[in-house]
Amino acid sequence: MFPLVLHYSSPAEAREFHFVREQRSWSEALHYCRLKHTDMASAADASEMGQIAAAIPPGYAEPVWIGLQRGRSLVWRWSDPTRETGYSKWGDGLPNAQPKMCAAIYGFDIFMFGIMNAWLSDPCGHIKHFVCFDQSRGLVVVDEKKDWTSAQTYCRTHHTDLASVGSDAESGQIWAARPSGAAQIWIGLFSDDWSWTDGTGSSFRNWQSGQPDNGVGEGCAGLLTNDSGRWADLFCTRQYSFICAGAPRAKRLIVRVKIRSAQENMTSEITDHLLNQLVAPWAHAPDMKASWQRCANGEIFIREEDRTDDRPEERGTTE
Incomplete structure (x- = not known):
């Protein structure tokens, strides 16, 4: 014998998202997801964000933790994660090294050269005209004024995203097409000190207007189920349900x-x-x-x- x-x-199995109803702090949720799945949920783009939101049961009304946390390094990112250009055209002494700053094109007059354009950094809550990128139409300058986050929402709803700018020619094209009287035009560049726990370098963000508000201790991102899945920065010690990425171990x-x-x-x-x-x-x-x-x-x-x-x-x- x-x-x-x-x-x-x-x-x-392949990457997937799972809603965990248990109430845990953000760090406890991270530990759970890494133990039972792969990591906390991250979103590479709007489509993947839709998959995350779809994992939440209908009618669930509380915030839900996702795998985004405030880091220590400030980085400038494009709103459209598929169009990272590596190009920039900052004015003298810019950009400001502060969070919640967004980029806009402005014009200035140089003797013998005429009107030129460059970029400035300004608080994202300021109201300006803006330019969208459309997959089929290219650059679309919008004759409306919005704060940067609202402009991002408009562009994602009606076109593809806020515009990424990849050359002097594109920057000049946007400035030349500006609405009459527009002094500054939002583009899809923003300062960011948030990072995904799984190391994903995606610049995709889906903040609620006015968020993140950088409150003391509010260093973890929660998905707001009562606001179309937009995000807010929340106290990391609060107890919420959460979304894990990856099949169960x-x-x-x-x-x-x-x-x-x-x-x-x-x-x-x-x-x-x-x-x-x-x-x-x-x-x-x-x-x-x-x-x-x-x-x-x-x-x-x-x-x-x-x-x-x-x-x-x-x-x-x-x-």
């Missing part, structure tokens, strides 16, 4: 069985045949894998009489 251990597991089942055999030595052909027979009931599950778990001495089988009394009993377990 030989004891043996059969081990099989289900591999992790692979489940593992260890089973201890005994067999009777007259064989003195079990060849690999015999052990492979036994394994195939044991896992036959799960043949319809292509994501199931099975293997022998070897003992400390490297053997698959141990004779019953070779077991010692102080050897711990092996039990079937699940994770």
